[in-house]
Amino acid sequence: MDITEALAARQGLTCVVGAGGKKTTMATLAARLDRAVVTATVRIPIFDDWVANVVVTDDPVAAVDASDSWPLGVVPEQEREDRYRGYDPETVDALADLSTPVLVKADGARMRRFKAPNHREPRLPSRAETVVPIASAHVVGQPLDDDRVHRVDRVSELTGLAPGDTIRPEDVATVLTSEQGGRKDVPDGATVVPLVNMVDDATLEERAREIAAAIHELADVPRVVLAEMRADDPLVAVVPQ
Secondary structure: OOHHHHOOOOOOEEEEEEOOOHHHHHHHHHHHOOOOEEEEOOOEEOOHHHOOEEEEOOOHHHHHHHOOOOOEEEEOOEEEOOEEOOOOHHHHHHHHHOOOOEEEEOOOOOOOOEEOOOOOOOOOOOOEEEEEEEEEHHHOOOEOOOOOEEOHHHHHHHHOOOOOOEOOHHHHHHHHHOOOOOOOOOOOOOEEOOEEEOOOOHHHHHHHHHHHHHHHHHOOOOEEEEEOOOOOOOEEEEEEO
């Protein structure tokens, strides 16, 4: 099993949410998939350096049909020098009819490594086939603060932690599996595959496996993926039910 199979990203719409490596995960998958499409339903930093081409268009389906360069990025507008706008989820839904995998950034995290969504997030297309909630293994043992966590207040509500408390494996699992966290607004029929990223040494793998065990106690997901998306071989382990 490789990382694209582990994350069920070989077909349909695969949406990444959470924090701790969404952009790196999308880049890793795009590099390993044939004819991959990269897009977003939220703002996305400029990503021209890891796709063959970015097309700014109101008609992403036509752009994909006309492309002979892969992976292909499609966005509706360059909002600022450093970022693009994302499409409405309904526009991305139309890409589900194409015979190419589509990778969708569906929320933001302001470069943090752990988060919980607010009431406006995530922006998931209704035809998403896979949702990948992400967290970094590095947050275990660290304080719940704004340096590492996006929306500290929401994480506090879901876990019972107070700001400054130490984040435990079970806290990461709680947020990733909560229907107000990593599984928020997941469409009926979509598969949820939690990803614990930045597993770059033996100690972090042990922590990540603790997170995975807690996830399986809390939610019915087919597997939890442990990865280091910056590595040449990013898949560290797959922890099944």
